[in-house]
Amino acid sequence: MxxxxxxxxxxxxxxxxxxxxxxxxxxxxxxxxxxxxxxxxxxxxxxxxxxxxxxxxxxxxxxxxxxxxxxxxxxxxxxxxxxxxxxxxxxxxxxxxxxxxxxxxxxxxxxxxxxxxxxxxxxxxxxxxxxxxxxxxxxxxxxxxxxxxxxxxxxxxxxxxxxxxxxxxxxxxxxxxxxxxxxxxxxxxxxxxxxxxxxxxxxxxxxxxxxxxxxxxxxxxxxxxxxxxxxxxxxxxxxxxxxxxxLLFPRLKVPVYIVFVVYVTSLSVFGTDGWSLVFWFLASTIFGYCWLWRPRLGEMFHQWRSRRG
Incomplete structure (x- = not known):
């Protein structure tokens, strides 16, 4: 076998x-x-x-x-x-x-x-x-x-x-x-x-x-x-x-989201000031949320056209 x-x-x-x-x-x-x-x-x-x-x-x-x-x-x-x-x-x-x-x-x-x-x-x-x-x-x-x-x-x-x-x-x-x-x-x-x-x-x-x-x-x-x-x-x-x-495994969404925010923020702000920390934290938080939980723009446009039709 x-x-x-x-x-x-x-x-x-x-x-x-x-x-x-x-x-x-x-x-x-x-x-x-x-x-x-x-x-x-x-x-x-x-x-x-x-x-x-x-x-x-x-x-x-x-x-x-x-x-x-x-x-x-x-x-x-x-x-x-x-x-x-x-x-x-x-x-x-x-x-x-x-x-x-x-x-x-x-x-x-x-x-x-x-x-x-x-x-x-x-x-x-x-x-x-x-x-x-x-x-x-x-x-x-x-x-x-x-x-x-x-x-x-x-x-x-x-x-x-x-x-x-x-x-x-x-x-x-x-x-x-x-x-x-x-x-x-x-x-x-x-x-x-x-x-x-x-x-x-x-x-x-x-x-x-x-x-x-x-x-x-x-x-x-x-x-x-x-x-x-x-x-x-x-x-x-x-x-x-x-x-x-x-993600094929929904339970990974929260761990992946946390790792993404921490990793991108840490990598982007190393050696910079506090304002850069705030900016990159907010940017990675918003982008990670849109990437993992919100539908893509193409899907949103398709849904919008379906409602209009």
């Missing part, structure tokens, strides 16, 4: 995996070629002096873990869950006798296997292209501490991105609103992490760049576990009753 379920999920999403894998490979190849063609003409070292340190490579020309892989995890988590909700593939699996718990974790297992294959191929492509096509004046030396650190931190960030978009696609029932929400939240994470580092520094905790990177990786690990487990709990209660609404 388990193998049959995995095969159903694979056949359902193999085109998605192939498309996103191809996009990651193409994007990585083009980015690597662009980097090689923009290197300075003098002697250049792609990896800096910290080659033996247990920290991720994050130089100007070489990162050790392609960003295209992280984007692939994010896209698969978003599209895989959203497609299954919109095309009623979940209901098909439930009616076939598979338990919701088994379906949920089997989806994650199949996605992780496919994404790990994409990860290996993309990393191999990046490293291989650099080795084969780097100019004679370019030095490219690696060491296991930096390589392993780059891979571990990159994988934790990638899986965290998958869990983030996966969970968002599970609880949000409108595709357009889902994309706007998850893109905005993902972009804001850069600012929120920078603010967290500043707060730690003001509390007397000064972290080096490597320590900040490992702290971020640990945060992704914790977030992944929380989102996967919470998602499994919600998946057992998934219903078509609220299909098409912004």
């Amino acid at each position: 388990h193998n049959q379920l995995d095969q159903l999920i694979w056949r359902r999403h193999r085109r998605l995996f192939l498309a996103i894998g191809g996009l990651a490979l193409l994007g990585c190849f083009m980015a690597t070629m662009l980097t090689l063609h923009t290197l300075p003409k003098g002697e250049t070292q792609l990896v800096g002096a910290g080659i033996q340190n247990w920290e991720a490579y994050a130089g100007s020309y070489f990162t050790g873990f392609p960003y295209w892989v992280i984007a692939a995890y994010w896209m698969v988590g978003l599209l895989m869950m959203n497609q299954d909700l919109k095309d009623h593939f979940n209901q098909f699996l439930f009616s076939s006798g598979f338990s919701r718990r088994r379906v949920y974790w089997s989806k994650i297992k199949v996605a992780m296997v496919a994404l790990l294959a994409i990860t290996v191929l993309t990393i191999a492509l990046e490293y291989g292209v650099i080795w084969a096509m780097k100019p004679a004046n370019v030095s490219f030396h690696l060491a296991w501490p930096g390589v392993l650190s780059s891979w571990i931190i990159g994988l934790l960030a990638s899986i965290g991105m998958f869990a983030l978009s996966w969970f968002a696609a599970l609880i949000i029932g409108q595709t357009g609103a889902l994309i706007v929400t998850i893109v905005g939240f993902t972009l804001s994470l850069v600012g929120s992490f920078s603010i967290s580092v500043i707060i730690l520094r003001e509390c007397g905790i000064k972290l080096t760049g490597a320590q900040q990177t490992w702290l971020m990786a640990g945060a992704w690990l914790v977030a992944t576990v929380v989102l996967f487990v919470w998602g499994a709990i919600l998946y057992n209660k998934l219903s078509l009753e609220h299909n098409g609404e912004y």
